[in-house]
Amino acid sequence: HELRNALHEEEFSLHCQPQFRTTTGELAGYEVLLRWHSPSRGKVPPSIFILVAEETGLIREIDEWVMRSACAAAAKWPLPIKVAVNLSARAICHSGIADTVRSILLE
Secondary structure, eight states: OHHHHHHHTTOEEEEEEEEEOTTTOOEEEEEEEEEEEETTTEEEOHHHHHHHHHHHTTHHHHHHHHHHHHHHHHHTSSSOOEEEEOOOHHHHHSTTHHHHHHHHHHO
16 A cells, blocks of 8 residues: 555655676666655665566556656757656556557657
8 A cells, every 4th residue: 555655655766776887887777766755754675676576566566657757857968868668567568568659669
């Protein structure tokens, strides 16, 4: 219940970790990391809340939120740059994942 509420109450945030080219040191893109700051539990590690999300089936909704939010943020950056998001195995195996990704990228 808390995890579902966190999604709808905007308790999740994204943190961008830079990725650099090893040959030149040039910025190659960002890996987007999901974080949850619960009002009652404080900072909840992904190693805990991702497992719960997978067990409850909420992971697909969270994965979509992450992809949509990461793309929306990247679209506002002054220069086009690659953005990497981690998806759960369940999301990748879902038959509609390609359509979901395509739709989010078009948005």
